[in-house]
Amino acid sequence: MKKTEQLYEGKAKKVFATENPDYVIVSYKDDATAFNGLKKGTIAGKGVINNKMSNMLMQFLEKKGIHTHYVEEIDDRNTVVKKVRIVPLEVIIRNVAAGSFSKRYGVAEGTAFSAPTIEFSYKNDDLGDPLINDYHALALNLATAEEIENIKKTAFAVNEALKEFFRALNVDLIDFKLEFGRFKGEIVLADEISPDTCRFWEAGTWDTTQHTSLDKDRFRRDLGGVEDAYAEIFKRLTAGE
Ligand code: UDP
Numbered sequence: 633m634k635k636t637e638q639l640y641e642g643k644a645k646k647v648f649a650t651e652n653p654d655y656v657i658v659s660y661k662d663d664a665t666a667f668n669g670l671k672k673g674t675i676a677g678k679g680v681i682n683n684k685m686s687n688m689l690m691q692f693l694e695k696k697g698i699h700t701h702y703v704e705e706i707d708d709r710n711t712v713v714k715k716v717r718i719v720p721l722e723v724i725i726r727n728v729a730a731g732s733f734s735k736r737y738g739v740a741e742g743t744a745f746s747a748p749t750i751e752f753s754y755k756n757d758d759l760g761d762p763l764i765n766d767y768h769a770l771a772l773n774l775a776t777a778e779e780i781e782n783i784k785k786t787a788f789a790v791n792e793a794l795k796e797f798f799r800a801l802n803v804d805l806i807d808f809k810l811e812f813g814r815f816k817g818e819i820v821l822a823d824e825i826s827p828d829t830c831r832f833w834e835a836g837t838w839d840t841t842q843h844t845s846l847d848k849d850r851f852r853r854d855l856g857g858v859e860d861a862y863a864e865i866f867k868r869l870t871a872g873e
Contacts, residue, residue, distance in 0.1 A: 633712050643669065645659060650712070656714075659679075662674045671852070675859060681827070685866060693793060701813060715815070718811055719813060721775065722752065722753040722809050723809065728741075730742070742840040742841070779812075804832070804838070807830070808830035809830075827846065827861065846862075
C-alpha cells in the first residue's frame with residue numbers, strides 16, 4: 633500500500649492517506665515532546681521501536697479478542713492502520729501510583745493499588761487535556777454511554793493482558809494511556825502502545841523511594857539513558873522471536 637497525501641502531522645507521528653479510503657499509513661518519528669509540547673527533543677531510534685513495539689502488542693491483543701486498528705506493518709517506521717475517527721478521550725489505566733496521580737492526590741510514587749484504576753482526559757491541547765469523568769464525556773457528546781462502557785471494559789482487559797505480558801519480561805506495567813476510534817460502527821483500540829505512552833519499571837527493584845524507568849519518564853525527567861531504555865525494553869520484547 634502506498635502513501636498519497638499527508639493528512640496530519642502530530643507530535644510523534646504523521647498520518648498519510650492511501651488509495652484505500654478505509655486505511656491510512658502511520659509514520660513514526662523520533663521527535664519527543666512532554667508537558668503538552670513545552671519540552672521538545674529527539675530520541676534517536678524511537679520511531680522504529682514504537683512502531684514495531686506497538687504493532688507487536690496490537691497483534692498480541694487481537695489474539696486476546698481485543699479489536700484494534702492494526703492492519704499491516706510496511707517497514708521500520710510505517711504501518712497501515714484502519715482509518716478511525718478518534719474518540720477524543722485519553723484513557724489512563726493505573727496499577728501503581730506515579731506521575732500526575734501522585735502529584736494530584738499526594739500519594740508517593742510506587743504505591744501499588746489493590747485494584748487497577750481508570751481515568752479519562754478530554755483530548756484537547758488548548759485546554760491541556762483536562763481530567764473528566766464519564767458524565768462529563770456524555771455531557772460533552774464525546775462518546776455514547778455504550779461506547780464508554782465498552783471502552784472501560786476493553787481498557788481493563790488490555791491491562792490484564794499487558795501486565796502478564798510484561799511481567800514475563802521482568803517489567804512492571806505501572807500505568808498507560810490508550811486511545812480508541814470508531815471504524816465501521818465499532819470501537820477499536822487505536823493510536824500506539826509504547827514507552828511514550830506507558831510507564832515500565834524494572835520489576836522487583838522498586839518501592840516508594842526508587843524505581844528504574846524504561847520509558848519516556850527518562851526524557852520527561854532528564855534522567856539520562858533515554859535511548860538505552862527504549863532499546864532495552866525493545867530487546868526484551870523481541871528476545872523470544
Ligand atoms: N500519558 C500519555 N500521554 C499523555 C499523558 C499521559 O501517553 O498526554 C501516559 C503516560 O506515559 C503514563 C500515563 O499515561 O504512562 C499516565 O500519565 P500521567 O497522567 O501520570 O501524566 P504525566 O505524569 O505523564 O504528565
